[in-house]
Each structure stands twice: as structure tokens, then as C-alpha cells.
Amino acid sequence: MTPNATPQMAGVIVPATYRDTWHDGFGARGWKLDCSLTEPSVIASTSETGSRLPTSVLVHDILDHHLCGVGIGGHRNEAIALHQLEIRTGSDPLPDIRQIINEDLLQGCVERDTMRSFLPSSLLSMVPxxxxxxxxIIKSLRNRLTHEQLLHELELHFIRIGQTNSRAAKKSFEESCLFYEKRTSLGIAIQDLLIAFDQYLASHSVDYAHGAFYLTNDHCTLRVAGLSSAFYADVK
Structure with missing residues (x-):
């Protein structure tokens, strides 16, 4: 897909910024949503999808976080967004949940919360x-439970958070005038835009760009400041 002219349309607008290198401690290339620019844990992403998912992290940030009214950053927010990702793509959230638990929670780190405000009462009741x-708190739990038991309880907690907040996430998405049941198709269309932009980069030297994703139930467009034409994809 190459940049082409696109008709005027009304819909949701999601501003985003691209850099070939972000000086944020990660040094990654790619896009960040403008609403997440002050969130230190957000890593820029391109059209790269990895091996398990059909869409990239940026699509996750747009459709499972931002438009569902879920903040980007924080373990509670990620639990909700991973459940939305599961609904949208059919992916198993457990690998990501286990990674968060092993790399963060079991090391005593919980983003945007304290352990006492984040953990379920069933676990807190075991802590003096x-x-x-x-x-x-985590050390106390690790002394009371085996690794497998604690991992299982934390996995269930993440899943419950996602399920409990699913109705509110759907309501927030629908308030954007987009159809919730079209999130799968919207994700593929946004992914096509990211691929098109990566193809554009292959023949142009771009170190910075500011643009916006324009989303409707029928079309998705990426408009980049300074380009006379836009990247356009149908929602099928």
C-alpha cells in the first residue's frame, strides 16, 4: 500500500508521534500515541507483530487501551486491556500476564498502585x-505459598480484573461512535496503515513525524503532517 488521496470523513481522531529513535531509555524506533508521551513505561512500536498476534502493540494501545477508556501504563490497566485484546484477537492473555507477574509483581513492583491496593483480599489476608x-508483602506471600500457588492466584486476579471491567471498557469504546464488534477489522486496517508507513520509510529518510489516525466503521486513515497524501485502508 502506498500513500493515496482519501475522502473527507468524520470519526475518531487519535494523534500519534513517530521518531526513528526515542531518547526515553529504551531507544526504540516507532510510534507513540500522544496521550502516552508522559508515560515512562511506554515503548515505541512499529508494524512489528511478533509471532502470536496479527496486530502490533500500537494497535493494542489504540483499540484495547485508549478507545476503551483504559490508561496506558499500570498493571491494573494492562489487565483490563489484555482482556480486551483477548476478545478482539482470540489470543491467550496468560503468557503476557505471567511475564508481568514474574518480572514485576514477584519482584515487589506494581505500577500505579501499592501492593495493598492492588492485591486481592484473599492474598492480603495472609500478610501480617x-x-x-x-x-x-510479596516476600511474605512467597514464604507462605509455593511459587506455583502464588503465580496461580495472581493470574486469577489479573483475569478477574479484566473480566470485571469489560463492560465499562465496551461502553467507553461504543461512546466513540465506533462499533465494538468491528474491533477485529479495525485492528487489521490500522495494522495495514502501519505497514504502509514502514514501506514509505524504506524509501524516505524520516527521523520525526507527527500524524493522526482517523477511524470510522468503514475506513481508517493515517495522515502525517507535511505529506500531501494519506495512508488509507478499508475496514472489511
Missing amino acids: HGVRADYD
């Missing part, structure tokens, strides 16, 4: 009341 520090 005087234990307040995040790492000490």
Missing part, C-alpha cells in the same frame, strides 16, 4: 497487618 512495603 504491620507489613507495608511492597517488596516485603
